[in-house]
Amino acid sequence: MHQPKQHPSVAYGRVGVLLVNLGTPDDLSVRSVRRYLREFLSDSRVVEIPKPIWWLILNGIVLNTRPKKSVAAYAKIWRHDDQESPLRYFTRAQSEKLATHWPELVVDFAMRYGNPDIASRLDAMRAAGCDRLLVVPLYPQYSATTNASVNDAVFDHLKTLRWQPTVRIAHPWYDQPAYIDALVQQVHAHLGSANPAPDKILLSFHGLPKRSLELGDPYYCHCQKTGRLLAEALGWPHDKVLITFQSRFGPAKWLEPYTSDTLADLPGEGVKNLLVLTPGFATDCLETLEEIAMEGVETFKAAGGENCTVLPCLNDSEEGMQVLNDMVTRELAGWLAT
Ligand SMILES: C=CC1=C(C)c2cc3[nH]c(cc4nc(cc5[nH]c(cc1n2)c(C)c5CCC(=O)O)C(CCC(=O)O)=C4C)c(C)c3C=C
Numbered sequence: 001m002h003q004p005k006q007h008p009s010v011a012y013g014r015v016g017v018l019l020v021n022l023g024t025p026d027d028l029s030v031r032s033v034r035r036y037l038r039e040f041l042s043d044s045r046v047v048e049i050p051k052p053i054w055w056l057i058l059n060g061i062v063l064n065t066r067p068k069k070s071v072a073a074y075a076k077i078w079r080h081d082d083q084e085s086p087l088r089y090f091t092r093a094q095s096e097k098l099a100t101h102w103p104e105l106v107v108d109f110a111m112r113y114g115n116p117d118i119a120s121r122l123d124a125m126r127a128a129g130c131d132r133l134l135v136v137p138l139y140p141q142y143s144a145t146t147n148a149s150v151n152d153a154v155f156d157h158l159k160t161l162r163w164q165p166t167v168r169i170a171h172p173w174y175d176q177p178a179y180i181d182a183l184v185q186q187v188h189a190h191l192g193s194a195n196p197a198p199d200k201i202l203l204s205f206h207g208l209p210k211r212s213l214e215l216g217d218p219y220y221c222h223c224q225k226t227g228r229l230l231a232e233a234l235g236w237p238h239d240k241v242l243i244t245f246q247s248r249f250g251p252a253k254w255l256e257p258y259t260s261d262t263l264a265d266l267p268g269e270g271v272k273n274l275l276v277l278t279p280g281f282a283t284d285c286l287e288t289l290e291e292i293a294m295e296g297v298e299t300f301k302a303a304g305g306e307n308c309t310v311l312p313c314l315n316d317s318e319e320g321m322q323v324l325n326d327m328v329t330r331e332l333a334g335w336l337a338t
């Protein structure tokens, strides 16, 4: 008997939320770190040097020298009990708490570089019946190097699908009241117990090549706006809230001032007690736990600084989850109404 062609047996009608963070090595081997760095640094959204020249530098120098140093740095912050890096641990935790808060949604997480990869998670959400998908690049401030790169990877995979989900990309939340509020709550909680009170607050954001700003990347301006709104919400004068940029990579000029220079200069300018936040990172990672909370604090103290507290990223804290829940509420408002 003639069998009608089966409709693909996909349940449908569900809404998915996919959190996407940067990526991180799978383990502490040089091999894993090299693989992750190769994928990361081969992305033309991240390194904009002409391909043939960069290929020679990347394969000739960077991937032969950097992985060993990076392994040593990751080893200082690795979560051995959880067998993963802080970045993946906290992203997983955010995803799990979001899923608990939104039982009607399919919530998952992916990494732009490394595992779990975006393509496999998109397939899993499709198989779970999601025909609408909210992709959340986990960066409060938009940059082409991060957000646009996530979008590239998502749409590269969607290109392979016949039945694509309806896709929405979360708007960056650098100026959202819930985000500024979460940072204010964190600072107030610290000030309540800080003795002595900090002379200044330093907001350290991940850097970018200065050229990105000149070419129109809004990241620098988003960082400045976060800083201004936070200072206003705290009622602190603007010169007491400093904005600096960390994690410079390579010989080009990056966004200034550099965090490391500022940390070395502040004690000489009379700032002995400092509070540091890294509000550009949704989760703690190598760049916050090692570069700032370890190396940065050491730099400040070696220059004569007395107290330097580095607050954790919002991570899966109550304040952090409020930011994500608020963002999902706003993004899905249209979909849930239909
Ligand atoms: C080479 C250029 C880089 C650009 C541009 C860049 C932008 C950028 N990165 C983040 C967030 C993170 N970066 C992290 C690590 C990291 N970043 C670079 C380079 C660039 N980043 C490198 C080479 C590394 C690896 C560090 C090392 O091996 O020493 C991380 C931490 C990852 C982890 O596993 O913990 C984050 C997070 C943002 C937000 C950004 C642009 C705004």
Ligand SMILES: [Fe+2]
Pocket (backbone or CB within 6 Å): 206, 247
């Ligand atoms: Fe980076």
Ligand SMILES: [Fe+2]
Pocket (backbone or CB within 6 Å): 247, 286, 287, 291
């Ligand atoms: Fe770094």
